[in-house]
Amino acid sequence: MLTITPEQAKAIKRKQADNDLTIEQVAREIGITYITYKKVIKGGLQIKPSVYTKVMEWFAKDY
Template identity: 60%
Template sequence: MLITLNQAKAIRRKQADLMLTNQIASKQIGINPITYRKVINGGEVKKSIYQKVMEWLAEDY
């Protein structure tokens, strides 16, 4: 699955809005901090990671 640049930007924006560190954001999503770093830059991730990230992103909307 592909995290687009727009999705990565939205993830970074939510992280900033909630004033979360990368570590805390990754914990909330339920992924490894190293994987989270990959997510916020956009790119290819496993389907399970993609699902977790998108669920976290849509959580407050």
């Protein structure tokens, strides 16, 4: 299991806001459920390595 740090969660939320996307839209783009995405943006929680990879790839895309 991997952990999204609070700093990473803040940056992910910032990208969501910059792109004016809803939680559901971001989750769909990443390829995870919106419930999992809500856990990601809380930060400090452990998530599966596959989810971590998807989130970080989405985050790095276009930045």
